[in-house]
Amino acid sequence: MAGDTPADISRYLLASGASAPQLSPDGQDVVFRSSITGTPQLWTLPVAGGAPRQLTFGNGVTFARWMPDSSGILYGADNNGDEQESYLFISRDGSSEREIFSATQGGFRSLGDIGSDNDSLFLASTERTGLHYDIYQGSISSGDLQLIFEGNYGNFARALSPDGRYLVVTETVGEDSDYLYLLDTTTRELRVVSQPESRANHGDGGFAWSPDSQTLYMSSNTDREFAAVVAYDVIDGRFESLVESEFDLADVQLCGENGAFLVWTENRNGFDVLGGRHLASGSSIAFPAIPEGVYSLSCSQQSSTLIVGVNGWQTPGDIHAIDLLGGVGKPLVDSNLAGIQVESLVRPESITMVARDGVELQGLLYLPLGGDQASPPPVIFEVHGGPTAQSRASFDPVSQYHVARGIAVFKPNVRGSTGFGRTYVKLDDQKQRLDSVRDLVDMLDFFKTDGRVDAFRAAVSGGSYGGYMVNAVLANYPSAFAAGVSRYGVADWVTALQVASPALKASDRIEYGDIRDPKWRAFYTVNSPIRQADKIRVPVLYSHGVMDPRIDIYETEVMVRTLRANGIEAPYIKVPDEGHGWRKLGNRLFYYRRQAEFLEAHLGIRD
Template identity: 30%
Template structure:
């Protein structure tokens, strides 16, 4: 049984535009920033502004994280006060019982598979992503650490009986070190943390996805080399010996993932793009190591799967041009089983109850934050477990996205999703905000916009989420189109989008802003250097300003993975290329206002990437706003910080986009 750590978001979407309400006394009072924020050139936030837009600031998405093993109840994740925390939900629609209340986010948990008397969860400090695993009794009491301090836990899995955990740790605080690292695989009885023993030491930091066989004699796990290349390995638990069971495919890398042992232990269910453009559901016979594609007719990525505990049913999710489609397959004959209709949207997680009858899932749509559902596969009844409480805004009236396409510089069609302002309320050409995802192998899927609905519904801003080349979900060839020396081709996709915007009768090409987080932050900076005359402003959230300094400073457990994507800065020719395209080294071309946002404890894109671009661009004598959070990492996870960033973003785009 697996326990999935939910990753931190790479950035926070800003919500923009100030509606004039008059200059009363309340408007003149300042809304105080949280104490952890360090602000440079960021003006005070009027209290009236904060009050005016607060109704868009209180969404509480809810996600399933674990079924109870013996009862039909679950642990869910939902925001409590300032951070996401764990809640116990005993029946559909019931009041949630708060389980954790920490100043730091807790985004994932798992009951022990036996009696469900305790659960485990991961937590870091200040966004540093040095996750540690804790055990806590369902009856209450203090949480007990069960993994070492100062080691990052990045994979953990229960044994079927629930008396053992396997976890993987990597060293941290190694920014700037080029020393080779290794991942340590350990096994422990979570009731007795002192019983931990090392199973194996694996070279590198790309190991994860560990799963037990039903007889608890073997582990299946994944070696991640890049977004396009990964391998499946087996480990004998008695000896700790490992062997790779998937081979290299010549010069064409293959990706594997989501591996599960079949119930009889004779095979592996997984997803793979071997011999195909998309990741398909496959079955690998362990006797012959031959793989059979089980979904050859689905020409989209299978991105999630779960095997029922009796081994009879496979549930999996296909990403069909951004929309999640759930399917059910019998393992006896690999035939699909019809499922009841679900709301159209994005499925965030699926998990079988141990009764092998109830399938839980989290689902969001354009008009609903993530809520929790279950399907009874015996009766095919769909039950909605959670429902967002009423708010001052009518979520059912939020705008639905439309799929848009444009031709890029090389004739390739690029797509994205546009959330247009209601034409009846906002006639004529509207300002545009281009919001670029991170990854870079991420993908924007048209789920719930949250606060971003303020853009469209209150301010009349059209928001476009492009999936430029290098995005996942469109096949492995598309995924590789921005690697290494092809890096700026994805930037040119945004240039082509600017051309397309100029042809749209309802969009104002003279008022376009660009923003993004992580790699999307790099894209915002790169657009600012390459298309400065075609944008009004840019927002860079935890973005890369120079790939060389980024690769030299990012945490060592992820450096080699990033080198495959961006290029190896230790190679003189590649280093020269990376320096040439770096926004930091082209900062004199940035001539439009810039807002830079950063978490001080970011292990992925260290804070120096933001600090150096701010100091350099200030020399251009253009407005540069800078917000640093001393208690955050790769994006803001605390609501107080999120709120203040939200309000500051309003003022920034009101000043430099709407009044442009």
């Protein structure tokens, strides 16, 4: 093991910061989420400076949205991760709070926007059928909900125009793509904005309306490999490309008085870079230096302040305020590293390699500091979920702990991951899914000759879809990895696609095929890990949350029983008060200690 003995894993898990910061419309305060108390809660602080103040104290908060007049915040909370949210209103100072919409059994919601009257709101909900997302208009004061558009599978309310006439609506078309519409809130007529034959994504990170409601700004990869910043003219119905790049652009914001500034993020192999311009002159905005990582943006058209949330490899959650007029920034919230020395944290390196069929693959490699080249470290392949997601340079306390203990961590972006072009993200669709599983083995083979890690002492780990990848690669390539960790992962695609939550069903038909079709049922009957589990020959740690609304816990338990019946070590951790992932600090501390012990035992790490 390289270097000094690291802190206990609890130190890494206690490292904390702010997430999802939002600037109030009047530009005076920021609301953000923090789990420093053990569950996600809302906190606020003034942009001018001062101490953060906790605003909520109940169930874990899932989202927050300022009222247009900055008088208070609408937020969501669910029950132990079941994703069935209640909507609540809390005043700006936290002195009054009330429930607007209670959770409905089996009903899922997705907030769109709040009207300038500070009362009307628009959301998508499955409460009519339990499956299809419809669009509703509600009243915050009365708690009434009125159906205004009947949807089919995934139709979601997004951004409302300032004049209240048009609501942006997206229709899910696969995990990575959608169609784009404008819903007239008065006539309830739906106008097609973009319905490309070749799948595309619109508005990654959100939509921004001009003050006069005539122009809609967004990111889009329609007719191009990488998402650009585009503007849609509502009057003439045309798109104009404003900023293009060889990387994906996202999180488009219109900031400042009369929307003077256009800002966005650029995703360069997992690291974000800020971009922006003055709309009137077209000149670029000069941004001050902020820590590396993944950024979230928020601003107001009443202020020249841009709020940047930073989650980076050495930053669990900073908030920075940048004056777009002067180009000067200041930190509002600094991450708490719980006593971990920042110099001990490892910056990931972007690594590329070529799969056996010629596709270029990428991933992020975390190497222990001060390692001995003559004795390379064992490695954990940590596979992201999704599948349409990307391993990025965000803070990962568990990976940093493993690296401090002398284990390298590699985060693969197999085919089907986002961030590498529209073609790449579709390479795992439907019957090509097993090609992405094979990518893990090709990546491992690359490291056998690369020499930076000991690829003959390798484990594979992942949660959700990443858990499926663990199950699948261990069943299809039994001799590749020495051990596995599957957290709340898919094992039976037939069951998973049948019982998936409505939001997932909306995209699953494109990503995986329609399970109602006998062709796809037959395909997944054969190609599901639950029917291949008897091929697994290495120890696997399994875990699942009882409240999981996305993947049935039954799938994990069948995998455990099958491996144990074959004499394969298969410890199992059932978490009663969690859903799809571990939100609560106590559960995270309990679980990840045992995961670390399991992996170290099977990779030959000893104190």
